[in-house]
Amino acid sequence: MDSIKNYLIDMDGVVLRGTTLIPGAAEFLRHLRAQGIPFLILTNNSQYTARDLHVRLSYMGLDVPPEAIFTSALATAQFLHSQRPGGRAYAIGESGLTTALHDGARFIATNSDVMGPGEGGIVPATGAVAALISAATGVKPYFVGKPNPLMMRTALRTIEAHSEESVMIGDRMDTDIVAGTESGLRTILVLTGVTKREEVERFPYRPTWTMESVADIKVSDLTSEGEDLNESATRHLKVVGA
Numbered sequence: 064m065d066s067i068k069n070y071l072i073d074m075d076g077v078v079l080r081g082t083t084l085i086p087g088a089a090e091f092l093r094h095l096r097a098q099g100i101p102f103l104i105l106t107n108n109s110q111y112t113a114r115d116l117h118v119r120l121s122y123m124g125l126d127v128p129p130e131a132i133f134t135s136a137l138a139t140a141q142f143l144h145s146q147r148p149g150g151r152a153y154a155i156g157e158s159g160l161t162t163a164l165h166d167g168a169r170f171i172a173t174n175s176d177v178m179g180p181g182e183g184g185i186v187p188a189t190g191a192v193a194a195l196i197s198a199a200t201g202v203k204p205y206f207v208g209k210p211n212p213l214m215m216r217t218a219l220r221t222i223e224a225h226s227e228e229s230v231m232i233g234d235r236m237d238t239d240i241v242a243g244t245e246s247g248l249r250t251i252l253v254l255t256g257v258t259k260r261e262e263v264e265r266f267p268y269r270p271t272w273t274m275e276s277v278a279d280i281k282v283s284d285l286t287s288e289g290e291d292l293n294e295s296a297t298r299h300l301k302v303v304g305a
């Protein structure tokens with residue numbers, strides 16, 4: 064099996080929770096940077112730009128350049144550009160957007176998450192706004208963010224990585240792990256976020272590896288050449304439920 068040379072890393076539930084870093088995440092990312100290993104931090108959250116997130120992360124003590132952050136809004140912009148270079152888009156909008164949809168415009172949304180963390184608690188997110196527009200127009204949106212494999216493929220292309228040499232690290236079976244699997248990546252489920260250990264077996268697909276947290280990922284084991292990676296990882300990493 065090919066060794067792993069590139070990392071796609073979900074942000075919420077893997078690197079941080081709310082405004083708190085997950086222990087070991089800073090060291091893990093520092094290690095990737097020091098080794099010159101290509102990685103992207105992915106988020107379905109389309110509210111912030113990569114530069115905004117770079118600043119928010121730096122407040123938490125995490126030094127990640129904006130180029131290493133990839134949001135569903137960036138994936139959507141790349142998708143729209145590839146579909147229709149120089150085309151026009153209504154970014155959110157009220158009557159303008161609904162009129163465009165009645166006129167046969169395509170309805171594309173960054174992600175299907177109906178709620179997410181906001182200042183002071185859970186707030187309605189893109190999926191909720193999309194549902195409102197759907198109800199008013201009868202038009203269903205096309206979602207670009209996870210679990211659409213398009214998000215993974217666009218991210219891989221951004222760092223010029225191949226799926227067979229890459230791993231997706233995520234905290235959700237129903238978004239990160241399914242999208243990583245469908246994109247041909249190996250996957251690591253970490254148990255610091257949404258999916259609980261006892262829920263993993265309910266899904267018809269499984270992560271390549273399951274670990275307690277990002278702190279347990281040993282990059283040197285995943286990049287080692289010449290030996291069976293599964294065997295190496297099983298031996299050296301904390302594999303839960305294997």
Ligand SMILES: [Mg+2]
Pocket residue numbers: 073074075076077233234235256
């Ligand atoms: Mg997550």
